[in-house]
Amino acid sequence: MTARTDTWPRPVPAMSDADMNHAPFHDVSMGDPLPTMIPPRDGRAILLHGMRLIRRYRTLFLAVGAGTFLAGSGATLMLKRTYMATATVVVSPASTDPVNQNAQPNDRLDDDELATQAGMLQSRDVAEAVLRALPPPPAPPGFSLRAALCTHAHLLCAPAKPISPEDARQAQVDQLLAAVTVVPGVHSRIINISVNAADGQRAADLANMFVTAYQQIALDRQRADLNRTAGWVDGRTGQLRQRWLEAATKASTFNAAHKLSNTGDGSGNGPLIDRQMSETAIGLTQAQNRLAAAEARADALARASARGESRALVALTQQPILVATANTLAQLESTRTQKAAAMGPHHPDLAGLEQQIAATRASLATETQAALASINEDVVSARAEVAQLSRNLDQLRQEASIQGSPQAEYRMLDQEAQSARDVYEAFLGRSKEMVDRVALLQAPVAFVSHATAPDAPTFPNRKKLLMGVIVLSVVAAAGSVFLRDLLSPGFGEIEQLRAAIGLPLLTAIPRIPARNGRAVRSHVLDAPFSPASEAVRSLLAQLSLSAPLTGRGRVITVASASGGDGKSSLAYWLAALARTGGQPVLVIDGDHREGTRRGGTPVPHGLTELLSGAASVTDVVRHDAETGVDFISAGAPCMLSFDTAEIARLRTLLKDISRSYNLIIIDSPPLQNMPDGLVYGAVADQTVFVCRWLRTSRSAVLSSIERLRSYGAQISGVVVSMAEASASAFPGAHYRGETTRRIALNYDS
Numbered sequence: 001m002t003a004r005t006d007t008w009p010r011p012v013p014a015m016s017d018a019d020m021n022h023a024p025f026h027d028v029s030m031g032d033p034l035p036t037m038i039p040p041r042d043g044r045a046i047l048l049h050g051m052r053l054i055r056r057y058r059t060l061f062l063a064v065g066a067g068t069f070l071a072g073s074g075a076t077l078m079l080k081r082t083y084m085a086t087a088t089v090v091v092s093p094a095s096t097d098p099v100n101q102n103a104q105p106n107d108r109l110d111d112d113e114l115a116t117q118a119g120m121l122q123s124r125d126v127a128e129a130v131l132r133a134l135p136p137p138p139a140p141p142g143f144s145l146r147a148a149l150c151t152h153a154h155l156l157c158a159p160a161k162p163i164s165p166e167d168a169r170q171a172q173v174d175q176l177l178a179a180v181t182v183v184p185g186v187h188s189r190i191i192n193i194s195v196n197a198a199d200g201q202r203a204a205d206l207a208n209m210f211v212t213a214y215q216q217i218a219l220d221r222q223r224a225d226l227n228r229t230a231g232w233v234d235g236r237t238g239q240l241r242q243r244w245l246e247a248a249t250k251a252s253t254f255n256a257a258h259k260l261s262n263t264g265d266g267s268g269n270g271p272l273i274d275r276q277m278s279e280t281a282i283g284l285t286q287a288q289n290r291l292a293a294a295e296a297r298a299d300a301l302a303r304a305s306a307r308g309e310s311r312a313l314v315a316l317t318q319q320p321i322l323v324a325t326a327n328t329l330a331q332l333e334s335t336r337t338q339k340a341a342a343m344g345p346h347h348p349d350l351a352g353l354e355q356q357i358a359a360t361r362a363s364l365a366t367e368t369q370a371a372l373a374s375i376n377e378d379v380v381s382a383r384a385e386v387a388q389l390s391r392n393l394d395q396l397r398q399e400a401s402i403q404g405s406p407q408a409e410y411r412m413l414d415q416e417a418q419s420a421r422d423v424y425e426a427f428l429g430r431s432k433e434m435v436d437r438v439a440l441l442q443a444p445v446a447f448v449s450h451a452t453a454p455d456a457p458t459f460p461n462r463k464k465l466l467m468g469v470i471v472l473s474v475v476a477a478a479g480s481v482f483l484r485d486l487l488s489p490g491f492g493e494i495e496q497l498r499a500a501i502g503l504p505l506l507t508a509i510p511r512i513p514a515r516n517g518r519a520v521r522s523h524v525l526d527a528p529f530s531p532a533s534e535a536v537r538s539l540l541a542q543l544s545l546s547a548p549l550t551g552r553g554r555v556i557t558v559a560s561a562s563g564g565d566g567k568s569s570l571a572y573w574l575a576a577l578a579r580t581g582g583q584p585v586l587v588i589d590g591d592h593r594e595g596t597r598r599g600g601t602p603v604p605h606g607l608t609e610l611l612s613g614a615a616s617v618t619d620v621v622r623h624d625a626e627t628g629v630d631f632i633s634a635g636a637p638c639m640l641s642f643d644t645a646e647i648a649r650l651r652t653l654l655k656d657i658s659r660s661y662n663l664i665i666i667d668s669p670p671l672q673n674m675p676d677g678l679v680y681g682a683v684a685d686q687t688v689f690v691c692r693w694l695r696t697s698r699s700a701v702l703s704s705i706e707r708l709r710s711y712g713a714q715i716s717g718v719v720v721s722m723a724e725a726s727a728s729a730f731p732g733a734h735y736r737g738e739t740t741r742r743i744a745l746n747y748d749s
Helices: 043-056 058-078 113-121 124-133 145-152 165-178 200-257 272-307 310-317 320-343 348-402 404-438 462-487 494-501 517-521 531-545 567-580 607-612 644-657 676-683 698-710 738-748
Strands: 083-091 180-184 190-197 445-449 505-510 554-560 585-589 621-623 630-632 663-667 686-692 715-723
Touching (some): 083 200, 113 190, 113 200, 124 165, 165 180, 200 445, 494 505, 494 698, 494 715, 505 531, 517 567, 531 567, 531 686, 531 715, 554 698, 567 585, 567 663, 567 686, 567 715, 607 644, 644 676, 676 698, 686 698, 698 715
Parallel strands (some): 505 715, 554 663, 554 686, 585 630, 686 715
Antiparallel strands (some): 083 190, 083 445, 180 190, 621 630
């Protein structure tokens, strides 16, 4: 067997200066492990955990946050600016037709009228009309990477297919419609037309033009509909007029052919002979009434004259002279009666009155005869009129009886002509209404407010977007940190480690910034009051307190699941600190399979040779002048089977050595690589399991501890290595600055 060439301790790889996280440190005395449960986390605990993760992965946090912010800011600044302008219109209800007298006003809209008008405002016809009025501006020249590549390398791009003008126009219409939003108001007649454009003034012009173009299209459509209707009505009116003229001509020709007395006024009251018969009969009746009245007056006047009744004469004649004479006679007779009663019947004045009365009576008789003669003339005239009207009526009746059948046919022809005339006049009036209605047409929508050019772009709102980018950057950075922690194979929280292993957490050693292994090995001596040194000193004290009373030196195995967990450094630190107390310490390098060499000179003796009996203890023990610690190297590489005899020899060897040393520390190989560490743990008085912060996988830790327990190892607890240096739970972490230097100076003196 060849001996190893290096001296103990083996070089320890330098550790990086990364901040790691750990939970507060708790000293737990040895004993049966109690089940540990993770306490429920409140909001504060979750927040603190997140802050620890961010501090732990601050490089990742800053890199992802900065990258996301730069990418988001660049995308925000590259976004094309657009301006939105909005025009507001009101939908006109069905207005009262001023031409139609029977039209009723309607102030309500149908259920689908508002949606219909909104859809028509956003139709392709309106968009095409808007583009005709406001053609799109030419695209500004700019650099295109694809165009440059296609220009210099024709094989990279397929030849462009020619685009027809119609397809280009339809593409422009589609692009314009995609930039238009028409929103009808709720429970109102209002419609908002919003247009997005690269220029604010063009956006306002497009919004207003959409309304104007739709108004013009709607008016043209209504005007075309009315013109079509008016054309049909005009044609129908001409046909009806021709029909009326033909019917009137036919009736007139029939009337003339049959020599009918039908020269009526065209009012539809029937033939003239019927009206003449009716008028003659009425005149005959009136003449007969006048004759009867004249005869009655004549008889009454004759009787009144014969009887001398002056009052009756006055009432019947109504002639001024006769009335005056009758009144004078009545006054004379009244005067004579009064004087006769007053002066007697023979008074001389009465004779004069008698003469006046006689003369008045003679005059009254003469006027009465004249009135009677006048009345008789009226009687004769009325009688002659009655006779003439009777003859005329008989003649008309005779003519009517002769024209009976042709007259009926004429009446039918005349009614047809009159009906045709009525229909013609109705259509003529309708045609005039159509002409008047064209001048009164109104657009279905009207402006409430015109669109104005906005002062600032509607999109993008860079201030809000940048705020969103900042929030997104923080969220992305935090998400990457939490994802990194989630994907981390090792333990990131002390409570998770406690709950998983069910063992005491002895201490947590922070990461030590160092550039070489020499600085790491001498750290506990160079900085005796650093957090790492205090953590190791605390571990040593706990191991001493929990050590069994055997009456000999203690054997402590330092084990780990994999290499690089800080196991060898911890063993060296424990030995160095224990040696400062004056007690003899021996360190045994148990990784005898590595077989490393230093400087090409083989180490003559080591643990391998000691176990095989090829060397004695005095041959393999060496002394480290720097720390004063004795050590036994691993020796030559070999394949020890560790059978019963070898294990018994190892126990005896450790028992013999422990009589000379108060503390024996075995630096075992990784448990995941070699089973030798299980043997060292089983024969040692105490076993310390080292778990590297965030690196040693959970499954490796659990399986290693389970194997140690199954082989009877007395596991004192777990030590977390390379934890965060900023944690306040490290022993001595509260010493900073001048205080640490002052303590170190006192210690050196």
